[in-house]
Amino acid sequence: MGTDGMRWGDLSDNNNEMGHVLIIMLLEWLLVLFIAYCTYEAGSSRSGDRRSPFFFLKKFEKKHSASFRKPSLQRHGSKVYVQLEKLDVIQEREKVEQSLLEHDMSHAIVCDNLKKVYPGRDGNPGKSVVRGLSLALSQGECFGMLGPNGAGKTSFINMMIGLIKPSSGTAYVQGLDITTNMDQIYANMGVCPQHDLLWETLTGREHLLFYGRLKNLKGFTLTQAVEESLKSVDLFNGGVADKQAGKYSGGMKRRLSVAISLIGDPKVVYMDEPSTGLDPASRNNLWNVVKRAKQNRTIILTTHSMEEAEHLCDRLGIFVDGNLQCVGNPKELKGRYGGSYVFTMTTSSNHEVDIENLVKDLSLNANKIYQITGTQKFELPKKAIKIADVFRAVENAKSRFQVQAWGLADTTLEDVFIKVAREAQPFDVLS
Numbered sequence: 047m048g049t050d051g052m053r054w055g056d057l058s059d060n061n062n063e064m065g066h067v068l069i070i071m072l073l074e075w076l077l078v079l080f081i082a083y084c085t086y087e088a089g090s091s092r093s094g095d096r097r098s099p100f101f102f103l104k105k106f107e108k109k110h111s112a113s114f115r116k117p118s119l120q121r122h123g124s125k126v127y128v129q130l131e132k133l134d135v136i137q138e139r140e141k142v143e144q145s146l147l148e149h150d151m152s153h154a155i156v157c158d159n160l161k162k163v164y165p166g167r168d169g170n171p172g173k174s175v176v177r178g179l180s181l182a183l184s185q186g187e188c189f190g191m192l193g194p195n196g197a198g199k200t201s202f203i204n205m206m207i208g209l210i211k212p213s214s215g216t217a218y219v220q221g222l223d224i225t226t227n228m229d230q231i232y233a234n235m236g237v238c239p240q241h242d243l244l245w246e247t248l249t250g251r252e253h254l255l256f257y258g259r260l261k262n263l264k265g266f267t268l269t270q271a272v273e274e275s276l277k278s279v280d281l282f283n284g285g286v287a288d289k290q291a292g293k294y295s296g297g298m299k300r301r302l303s304v305a306i307s308l309i310g311d312p313k314v315v316y317m318d319e320p321s322t323g324l325d326p327a328s329r330n331n332l333w334n335v336v337k338r339a340k341q342n343r344t345i346i347l348t349t350h351s352m353e354e355a356e357h358l359c360d361r362l363g364i365f366v367d368g369n370l371q372c373v374g375n376p377k378e379l380k381g382r383y384g385g386s387y388v389f390t391m392t393t394s395s396n397h398e399v400d401i402e403n404l405v406k407d408l409s410l411n412a413n414k415i416y417q418i419t420g421t422q423k424f425e426l427p428k429k430a431i432k433i434a435d436v437f438r439a440v441e442n443a444k445s446r447f448q449v450q451a452w453g454l455a456d457t458t459l460e461d462v463f464i465k466v467a468r469e470a471q472p473f474d475v476l477s
C-alpha cells in the first residue's frame with residue numbers, strides 16, 4: 047500500500063531536499079508576482095499610452111540624465127546651438143518628470159519635452175521652433191508665455207490645440223495625450239486665436255449658439271450658457287448680441303472671441319495675444335473678462351504686453367528661439383533678473399560722455415542698456431550704489447549742463463524681458 051508521503055517534520059531531514067524546493071518555489075512566486083505587476087503597469091498608464099515594462103528603472107535613469115543635461119549641443123544644418131538651461135527651467139523640467147512618474151493629476155497641463163521642427167524646403171534644413179519644452183501647469187493657473195516675434199509661441203499653442211503635430215515629445219491635458227487623445231481633449235478645451243475667426247454675417251448670439259452646440263450643449267442649458275456668456279463679455283445689453291459680427295468694433299470682436307473660447311465651461315483655455323490691437327478702455331474690459339474666467343480654469347496666454355502679463359498671469363515663461371529661458375511669477379522674475387536700478391537721463395547729444403562718466407563714478411559695474419539721441423539708459427547694481435549718491439550726482443550734473451529729464455526706477459518686467467531675450471540670443475546660436 048502507499049506511504050505516508052512528506053510531512054512538515056521531514057523538512058529537517060537532511061536526506062531529502064524539500065527545504066530547498068520550498069525556498070525555490072517562494073523565490074519563483076516572488077519573481078512571477080513582480081513580472082505580473084510590471085506587465086500590468088506597462089498596459090495601464092494615464093492617457094492609455096503604454097509604458098515601458100522597465101519603467102521602474104526610469105527613476106535612476108532620470109536622475110542620471112538631469113545632472114548631465116545643463117549645457118547641451120544640438121546641430122541644425124550649419125548652426126550649432128548651445129543650450130544653457132537656467133536653474134528655474136531645470137526645476138520645471140524636473141517637476142514634469144516627477145509628475146509623470148507619480149501620475150500626479152494636480153497638473154492640468156504637462157508638456158513633456160515638446161519639440162517642433164518644420165520641414166526644410168528647396169534643400170534648406172528644417173526649422174526648429176520649439177526645442178524641448180517641459181512645463182507643468184496646475185489646475186486653475188494662468189500661465190503667460192512671453193517672447194519676441196518668431197520665438198515659437200504660436201507653434202506651441204498650435205501643437206496644444208491639435209492644429210499641428212509635435213515632431214517629438216508630447217503633452218498631457220488633464221491626463222490625456224495630445225498625440226493620441228485630441229478628440230477627447232477638444233470637449234474640454236477653449237481657444238481664442240490670434241486673429242478673430244468670425245463670420246461677418248452671423249450675430250454674436252449665433253456664434254455662441256454654434257460653438258455651444260459643438261461643445262454638446264443643448265436646449266435650455268445652451269440658451270442659458272449663451273446668455274451668461276454674452277453678459278460676461280458685455281455683449282448682452284442694447285441688442286448688441288443680435289447685431290452681425292461684421293458690424294462689431296475690434297474690441298467687441300475680441301470679446302466675442304474670448305466668449306467663444308469660454309463657452310461650455312472648458313477647463314483648459316488657450317488665448318493667443320487676446321488684447322492685441324485694442325484701445326486701453328477695450329483692453330481693460332477684456333482683462334476683466336479674463337480675470338473672471340480665471341477661476342477654476344487653466345489658461346495659457348501669449349502676449350507682447352508686459353502689463354497684461356503682470357495683470358493676468360500667475361506665472362510667466364519667457365520663450366526665446368524655441369527655448370524656455372526662465373519661468374516664475376512676475377515678482378520672482380523681477381527679483382531674480384533685476385538686481386539693479388534702471389537709471390535714465392536725457393541731455394543734448396554733446397553731453398552724452400558726461401553722463402557716461404557720471405554713471406562710471408557711481409559704479410564701475412554699471413551697464414548701458416541703450417542710447418538713442420541724447421537719452422541713455424543704464425543698469426546700476428543695487429548692491430553697489432546708494433540712492434542718495436545718485437541724487438547728489440544728478441544735482442551736480444544739473445549745475446554743469448542742461449538735463450532735460452532723468453529717472454531712477456526699480457526693474458520692470460519689460461527690463462527683465464529685454465535682458466533675458468538679449469542674453470539668450472548670443473549664447474543660443476554659434477554659427
Ligand SMILES: Nc1ncnc2c1ncn2[C@@H]1O[C@H](COP(=O)(O)OP(=O)(O)OP(=O)(O)O)[C@@H](O)[C@H]1O
Pocket residue numbers: 164173175193194195196197198199200201202
Ligand atoms: N508652417 C510653417 N512652416 C515653416 N516655418 C514656420 C511655419 N509656421 C511658423 N513658422 C516659423 O516658425 C517661427 C516661429 O513662429 P511662431 O508663429 O510660432 O512664433 P511666435 O512666437 O508666435 O511669433 P509672433 O509673436 O510674431 O506671433 C517663425 O520663424 C515662423 O516663420
